[in-house]
Amino acid sequence: MSSTNSNYPEIREAVAKLCSNFPGEYWRGLDDTDTYPTEFVQALTEAGFLSVLIPEEYGGAGLPIEAGCVILEEIQRSGCNGGACHAQMYTMGTLLRHGTDEQKKKYLPEIAEGSLRLQAFGVTEPTSGTDTTRIRTMAVRDGDDYVINGQKVFISRTEHSDLMVLLVRTTPRDECKKPSDGMSVFLVDMRECLGKGLTINPIKTMINHSTTELFFDNMRVPAANMLGAEGKGFKCILDGMNAERILIASECIGDARFFIERASAYACEREVFGRPIGKNQGIQFPIARNYIETEAAALMVYNAARLFDEGKPCGSEANMGKMIASEASWHAADTCLQTHGGFGYTQEYDIERKFRETRLYQTAPISTNLILSHVGIHELGMPKSF
Numbered sequence: 001m002s003s004t005n006s007n008y009p010e011i012r013e014a015v016a017k018l019c020s021n022f023p024g025e026y027w028r029g030l031d032d033t034d035t036y037p038t039e040f041v042q043a044l045t046e047a048g049f050l051s052v053l054i055p056e057e058y059g060g061a062g063l064p065i066e067a068g069c070v071i072l073e074e075i076q077r078s079g080c081n082g083g084a085c086h087a088q089m090y091t092m093g094t095l096l097r098h099g100t101d102e103q104k105k106k107y108l109p110e111i112a113e114g115s116l117r118l119q120a121f122g123v124t125e126p127t128s129g130t131d132t133t134r135i136r137t138m139a140v141r142d143g144d145d146y147v148i149n150g151q152k153v154f155i156s157r158t159e160h161s162d163l164m165v166l167l168v169r170t171t172p173r174d175e176c177k178k179p180s181d182g183m184s185v186f187l188v189d190m191r192e193c194l195g196k197g198l199t200i201n202p203i204k205t206m207i208n209h210s211t212t213e214l215f216f217d218n219m220r221v222p223a224a225n226m227l228g229a230e231g232k233g234f235k236c237i238l239d240g241m242n243a244e245r246i247l248i249a250s251e252c253i254g255d256a257r258f259f260i261e262r263a264s265a266y267a268c269e270r271e272v273f274g275r276p277i278g279k280n281q282g283i284q285f286p287i288a289r290n291y292i293e294t295e296a297a298a299l300m301v302y303n304a305a306r307l308f309d310e311g312k313p314c315g316s317e318a319n320m321g322k323m324i325a326s327e328a329s330w331h332a333a334d335t336c337l338q339t340h341g342g343f344g345y346t347q348e349y350d351i352e353r354k355f356r357e358t359r360l361y362q363t364a365p366i367s368t369n370l371i372l373s374h375v376g377i378h379e380l381g382m383p384k385s386f
């Protein structure tokens, strides 16, 4: 164990124990049929791991984000995939930080208990892509409701969630002073909207991620379900995005550790030319390099987590941590596949599955280029290119 994975040892041990009940065969079976890991998510829910960030007054454990990082890191490290449910941990942050007392009392205790699932976060649209201020989904006030029309794409877990945090426009972009004005956030109860203006279509992807496209056709949402002030929704989702980046960066660290542990074990055990392949520095050094890169990335991610927990600005740190951690996991995935030779390509080793899964972090929840441009502009004062 290194100094970067010795925090919260009891939580680490308990998560690893739970995950040992969900071995590679379990995930391979789901992958073959694009099936949601219901039993795994249920076990995490019952153990209370998905509600650790909810304050105690609402029934959660009230732990800092660092504890959430440890949980997701251990899930990934054990070969499981937290992507099925990680959003249950952090999507509630928008409600917690921007909801009214009434909204929090209504939803948070049931979310903490696990009887209400809030694990869908609807931002991306087909035409706007990363340029979030150009979203077109529009909500118009009508009496006690808002009527929503538009479309979202790649919204994950909607078929396995009761609620969704949805970003829409309430004022067209060209009528706003700043492009980031005029957007609002709603807590949508999808159980009430499905078939009444809300259509959900699954999207098949290279990984088993339960992602979907959504169509809103005069979907009515009570005005009481708006989170934060009308027109100020962008700010509401931004601090949630920092939490998301820090937690997903921890998944990358966990993936990197999975690949490094698998690669070094295989390098010791596989003998070719009469000696373990790990004796060859061409095999050994890349794995050692991945380990060093992962240790450095973990320090950055835990630094971002600490700033977040202290309520300090951490936008750049969250972004940088996510980028460096996703690169550590991707490099380790490549090394691990190479170390395993042909066997790395077979499904039974789980390397090819984890290789596909960890590639996602180069693109979502934010792509590497956008992080580089954030740092270029906000940390280094260079001009914006778009």
Ligand SMILES: Cc1cc2nc3c(=O)[nH]c(=O)nc-3n(C[C@H](O)[C@H](O)[C@H](O)COP(=O)(O)OP(=O)(O)OC[C@H]3O[C@@H](n4cnc5c(N)ncnc54)[C@H](O)[C@@H]3O)c2cc1C
Binding pocket: 120, 121, 122, 123, 124, 128, 129, 130, 131, 153, 154, 155, 156, 157, 205, 209, 211, 360, 363, 364, 365, 366, 367, 368, 369, 370, 373, 385, 386
């Ligand atoms: C499996 C999966 C699950 C997802 N889940 C969710 C979810 O639950 N909720 C949600 O809201 N979204 C989700 N997403 C969407 C994800 O956040 C976006 O795919 C991602 O933010 C990139 O947006 P885009 O696909 O529109 O790419 P685009 O914005 O079209 O960009 C395409 C490429 O161009 C690059 N690029 C664009 N503009 C610039 C520029 N100015 N300078 C340099 N490079 C640029 C990008 O970095 C990217 O590499 C998911 C995506 C996937 C694949």
